[in-house]
Structure formats: C-alpha cells, structure tokens
Amino acid sequence: MQTLYALDTQQVARGSDEYFTGDVQVRMLFPPTDHTSFSGAYVTFQPGARTAWHQHPAGQHMIVTDGTALTGTRDGRVITAGEGEVVWCPPGIDHWHGATAQAAMTHLVITGSRDGENVEWKEKVTDDAYRAGQPSTVTESSVQRLPAKTRAIVPIAAFTAQGDMAALGAAIDAGLDAGLTVNEIKEVQIHLYAYAGFPRALNGVATLMRIVGERKAAGRTDPAGPEAGPLPAGGDNLETGKAVQTRLVGQPVAGPLFDFAPGINELLQRHLFGDLFARGVIDDQARELTTVSALASMEGVEPQLESHVAMSFNVGLSHAQLADVAAALAESVGAIEAGRLAAVLASPPPTPG
Structure with a gap:
C-alpha cells in the first residue's frame, strides 16, 4: 500500500x-x-x-x-x-x-x-x-572603499544595535585610533536611540565613557570635537523635521501606514528628523551609514533597511560605498549582517510611487 x-x-x-x-x-x-x-x-x-x-x-x-x-x-x-x-x-x-x-x-x-x-x-x-x-x-570597481574614519562607524553602530558591549568597546577603541572624535562617536550612540532603543544607546554611551577613561589613564588624549548645535528657535522642530524627511526620502512621506497612525510620523518628524538631525556633529551621510549598519545588524527590520539604503543614495552615498559597508560588516561583525545589506544592494530599486 x-x-x-x-x-x-x-x-x-x-x-x-x-x-x-x-x-x-x-x-x-x-x-x-x-x-x-x-x-x-x-x-x-x-x-x-x-x-x-x-x-x-x-x-x-x-x-x-x-x-x-x-x-x-x-x-x-x-x-x-x-x-x-x-x-x-x-x-x-x-x-x-x-x-x-x-x-x-x-x-x-x-x-x-x-x-x-x-x-x-x-x-x-x-x-x-x-x-x-x-x-x-564583487569586483574592485564595484567597491569604493570608505575613508578609515568613516568606515570605523560601521562596527560601532552594529555592536551598539546588537548590545554587544565587549565588541563595541574594541570597535570604539579602533574608531578613536582611526580619527573619530569623542563627540562623533557619542553622536552615533545618541542617533541610535531612535533605531535600537534608549537602553542600548545608553549602554553605548557608557561604553564610550569607559573606553575614553581607560585611554586617558594610559596617557592618551582623544579630541572631543565640536559640540552639538542649538535646536531651532522656538523649540518646535516639526517643520524642520518635515523638510529633512522630505530631503532624505526624495519626496513628502505619505501612505496607508501613516494614514492609519499619523502620530508616529509626527514623532518621526519632530524627534528623529527634527531634533536629532538638527544637532549636527555628524552629517547626513554619517547618520545614514550609522542607521544602515545598525539595521543590517538587527533581525526582522528588512523593510526599514531597504528604506534607509534608498535614503543613503539620496544623501549622495554610492552603491559602491554601501558595498564597502557590507564588506566592513563581513570583516568586523559577521557574514549574516553583511548578507542582509548585500541582499538589499543586489535587489532592483523600488519603483517610485
């Protein structure tokens, strides 16, 4: 039978x-x-x-x-x-x-x-x-290696998002050696509260503080770098955030998700694209590299990773430079994290509208 x-x-x-x-x-x-x-x-x-x-x-x-x-x-x-x-x-x-x-x-x-x-x-x-x-x-012509200082952001953002403080400490140490200032690394941690949550951002800041203290005790002085700038007058960053969001996305943001929950887009505009991007210290490209590196290192956020790859193109980063971000993830973090970004880069770009 x-x-x-x-x-x-x-x-x-x-x-x-x-x-x-x-x-x-x-x-x-x-x-x-x-x-x-x-x-x-x-x-x-x-x-x-x-x-x-x-x-x-x-x-x-x-x-x-x-x-x-x-x-x-x-x-x-x-x-x-x-x-x-x-x-x-x-x-x-x-x-x-x-x-x-x-x-x-x-x-x-x-x-x-x-x-x-x-x-x-x-x-x-x-x-x-x-x-x-x-x-x-990957051919040589398909990768445009990022400057060492910029490339050092990749593992810092990745390990912050993963909550791996031991690996983050080593990445911060290497980033300071590569020329990142204390305030630039601090700003990476602050930026990531919007993507990895306050607990991991705070742990990241605490790890930075520890590494800077250890280097100082060893006789090494790391430049602090410029401080964050003042927020726009009036303290209402909604209009500033709308402008930043539109610039990054390439068009005003709308759609069923934000029709369903308009409050979440207002919070994005006020606090993420308004408050955070208005701080300065690191530019739009560095913020998108930070975000892409973090999202590639997290499970289950592929739609957001795809969106921020597109935003990276809109702020002037090239496909070849993002391929180097994937290479940096492979070298410093892991093949799975690199694979997530590589898979997005290998996919055809979404059709506008």
Missing part, C-alpha cells in the same frame, strides 16, 4: 542554534521506514546561514531547488551549486552547507541512515571559514 505524507502533516522547525548559524528552516518530508533507510527534508537558509560541521554515516544527496548552495569540506574546498544541481556527500566526510552571504537558498536533502543514525554533529563553522568559501562576486 502506498503512503501519502499530506502537506499539513509535514513538520516545520527552525534550525537549532546548536547546529546552525543564522536563520534556517527545516521541513521534514518523509522519515525512514522499515523498507527504506533514508529520509527527506527541504532546508531553507537565509543569507549568511549555514550548518555546523557534520558528517553522515550513510551519506547525503543535496538537490538545490532555489538559489545558490555552498558546501565545504575540511580540505578547504567549497562547491558552489545552482538550482537543479545535485551534490553527493559520501559517508564519513566532514562538511558544511548553506547559503551565500547575498541570497537565500533551499535544497532538498536525501539523507541515509545507518544503525538508526543519520548525522554526527561537530563544531560550528567560523565566520572566517565561511567567508573564505564565498564565491567572488
């Missing part, structure tokens, strides 16, 4: 953090049976996601159904497989597989079992090993 595995009976689960890096979804299709010693599953990896090192006692076929798959072995070889291609991994071979940093990937895996076991998990794949296996898709 034949067996139907109905769609609503297929188990869907998120890939365990113990065995996967990044966002992975596993959809079991069929288990081993008394007559078959193999199982099947669809596995979807978001950009930058991959398995840990592992091996299969009875081997595994990987059939790519969407996107581009990477699979590497201990000897440093990495196979790149496209849609419709199949990779066979023999029994007992340590390997990993996953998506590129730029795009999601789904493959169908047919995994053999031996003595009731189908996988032996090992340690996670490091970011360095994963980056080394990336296909070369």
Whole structure:
C-alpha cells in the first residue's frame, strides 16, 4: 500500500542554534521506514546561514531547488551549486552547507541512515571559514572603499544595535585610533536611540565613557570635537523635521501606514528628523551609514533597511560605498549582517510611487 505524507502533516522547525548559524528552516518530508533507510527534508537558509560541521554515516544527496548552495569540506574546498544541481556527500566526510552571504537558498536533502543514525554533529563553522568559501562576486570597481574614519562607524553602530558591549568597546577603541572624535562617536550612540532603543544607546554611551577613561589613564588624549548645535528657535522642530524627511526620502512621506497612525510620523518628524538631525556633529551621510549598519545588524527590520539604503543614495552615498559597508560588516561583525545589506544592494530599486 502506498503512503501519502499530506502537506499539513509535514513538520516545520527552525534550525537549532546548536547546529546552525543564522536563520534556517527545516521541513521534514518523509522519515525512514522499515523498507527504506533514508529520509527527506527541504532546508531553507537565509543569507549568511549555514550548518555546523557534520558528517553522515550513510551519506547525503543535496538537490538545490532555489538559489545558490555552498558546501565545504575540511580540505578547504567549497562547491558552489545552482538550482537543479545535485551534490553527493559520501559517508564519513566532514562538511558544511548553506547559503551565500547575498541570497537565500533551499535544497532538498536525501539523507541515509545507518544503525538508526543519520548525522554526527561537530563544531560550528567560523565566520572566517565561511567567508573564505564565498564565491567572488564583487569586483574592485564595484567597491569604493570608505575613508578609515568613516568606515570605523560601521562596527560601532552594529555592536551598539546588537548590545554587544565587549565588541563595541574594541570597535570604539579602533574608531578613536582611526580619527573619530569623542563627540562623533557619542553622536552615533545618541542617533541610535531612535533605531535600537534608549537602553542600548545608553549602554553605548557608557561604553564610550569607559573606553575614553581607560585611554586617558594610559596617557592618551582623544579630541572631543565640536559640540552639538542649538535646536531651532522656538523649540518646535516639526517643520524642520518635515523638510529633512522630505530631503532624505526624495519626496513628502505619505501612505496607508501613516494614514492609519499619523502620530508616529509626527514623532518621526519632530524627534528623529527634527531634533536629532538638527544637532549636527555628524552629517547626513554619517547618520545614514550609522542607521544602515545598525539595521543590517538587527533581525526582522528588512523593510526599514531597504528604506534607509534608498535614503543613503539620496544623501549622495554610492552603491559602491554601501558595498564597502557590507564588506566592513563581513570583516568586523559577521557574514549574516553583511548578507542582509548585500541582499538589499543586489535587489532592483523600488519603483517610485
């Protein structure tokens, strides 16, 4: 008798953090049976996601159904497989597989079992090993390296948004060495209250204060830099904020979301585009680099990341410069964060209106 595995009976689960890096979804299709010693599953990896090192006692076929798959072995070889291609991994071979940093990937895996076991998990794949296996898709002409001082903003913003204070301390130390002033880094933290929330912005300021104190105790004097300017006369930044928002977006902002909740746009105009942008210290380009770096380092905010990439273009940053932001994220923060930005940069720009 034949067996139907109905769609609503297929188990869907998120890939365990113990065995996967990044966002992975596993959809079991069929288990081993008394007559078959193999199982099947669809596995979807978001950009930058991959398995840990592992091996299969009875081997595994990987059939790519969407996107581009990477699979590497201990000897440093990495196979790149496209849609419709199949990779066979023999029994007992340590390997990993996953998506590129730029795009999601789904493959169908047919995994053999031996003595009731189908996988032996090992340690996670490091970011360095994963980056080394990336296909070369970026040419020299597609990247315009940012000045070291500007580039140093990227990990500072990313680690502030993630709440990783240990990594943030090292990034602040490197940023001061690269020429950022104390007030410029302070302004990055203040700006991020609107995107990462007051708790992480305050923790960021506290980390900056600690690093500056440690450097001073070691005999190093860091320039404070210009202070923030006064707010516009009258203390009402609504009109100022509307003008800044329109300049960044390229047109007056309207739409169903703000029709539904007009108060949130007024708060954006008064406090974000009004109060914050009126402070000075860092310019519009630095503020957008700060925002893009932070949003790329947070889960679930892809629509906002797409919007701020578009705003970055409107304030004069180039596609090549934003590609360097993605490269800086890959070097200093992680492949997943870089992949989020790279995926936006690889997508066609939205149609106006």
